[in-house]
Amino acid sequence: MQFNLYRMLALLLALSLHGFAAAQDLLPPEVAFKFSARALDAGTLEVRYQIADGYYMYRDRFKFAAEPETVKLGAAQFPKGEIHNDEFFGKVETYRKEVRIRLPLTRDAAADRLTLAVTSQGCADVGVCYVPQLQTAKIELPAVGSGAAASPSPNGQRKSKSPYALLNLPSLSRGNIRTWEVSICLV
Numbered sequence: 001m002q003f004n005l006y007r008m009l010a011l012l013l014a015l016s017l018h019g020f021a022a023a024q025d026l027l028p029p030e031v032a033f034k035f036s037a038r039a040l041d042a043g044t045l046e047v048r049y050q051i052a053d054g055y056y057m058y059r060d061r062f063k064f065a066a067e068p069e070t071v072k073l074g075a076a077q078f079p080k081g082e083i084h085n086d087e088f089f090g091k092v093e094t095y096r097k098e099v100r101i102r103l104p105l106t107r108d109a110a111a112d113r114l115t116l117a118v119t120s121q122g123c124a125d126v127g128v129c130y131v132p133q134l135q136t137a138k139i140e141l142p143a144v145g146s147g148a149a150a151s152p153s154p155n156g157q158r159k160s161k162s163p164y165a166l167l168n169l170p171s172l173s174r175g176n177i178r179t180w181e182v183s184i185c186l187v
Contacts, residue, residue, distance in 0.1 A: 026126075030133075035048070035137070036050075037118070039141050040102070044103065045102070047101040047102075048098065050097075058121050059092070059095065060093070067114060067117075070110075071105055072105060077102040077104070080093075081094050081095045109143075112140065112143075113139060116136065118137075
C-alpha cells in the first residue's frame with residue numbers, strides 16, 4: 001500500500017513538472033501576438049496581429065480606444081475567424097496566424113495623429129491563456145481628403161506613461177511597468 005502511495009505521488013509530481021516545463025516554453029505575449037497598426041487612409045485604421053504557430057486570439061476580447069477625443073472610432077470590421085469550442089467560454093470565434101481588423105474613424109481636419117489603444121487576449125494550444133494585453137500605437141494620419149496610406153507603427157510599443165487611461169481602466173494602471181501573466185487551464 002505504501003509503495004503505491006509513493007508511485008502515485010511520483011506520478012503527480014512528474015505531471016506537475018511537465019506542466020511547469022510547458023509553461024516555461026511559452027512565448028512572451030508580445031512575441032506570440034505581434035501587434036502593429038497603421039492608417040490605411042484618412043478615415044480607416046488597420047490593426048494587425050501576427051500570431052505565432054500554436055497560438056490563437058479571441059475575436060470577442062478585442063477592445064479599441066483612441067486619443068485625442070476629437071477622433072471617434074466606428075465599429076470594428078473583423079474578418080471571418082475559426083469557430084473554436086472553448087472549455088470555459090463555449091463556442092467562440094478565434095484567429096490563427098494573422099488577423100487584420102479595420103477601424104473606421106471620424107475626426108477633426110486638424111487631427112493629424114492619434115494614439116490607438118488595443119486590448120486583446122490570446123491563448124496557447126497547450127492550454128494556457130494570457131491575461132488581456134494592452135498595446136498602444138502612435139499613428140500619423142493622412143490629411144482629410146487624401147487617399148495616401150501611412151506606414152505602420154513599429155510594433156506598438158507603449159509610448160505614454162499610462163496607456164490604460166485611454167480605456168478608462170484606472171484599476172489596471174501600471175505606468176511604465178512591463179509585466180506579463182498567464183493563466184494555466186488544465187485540459
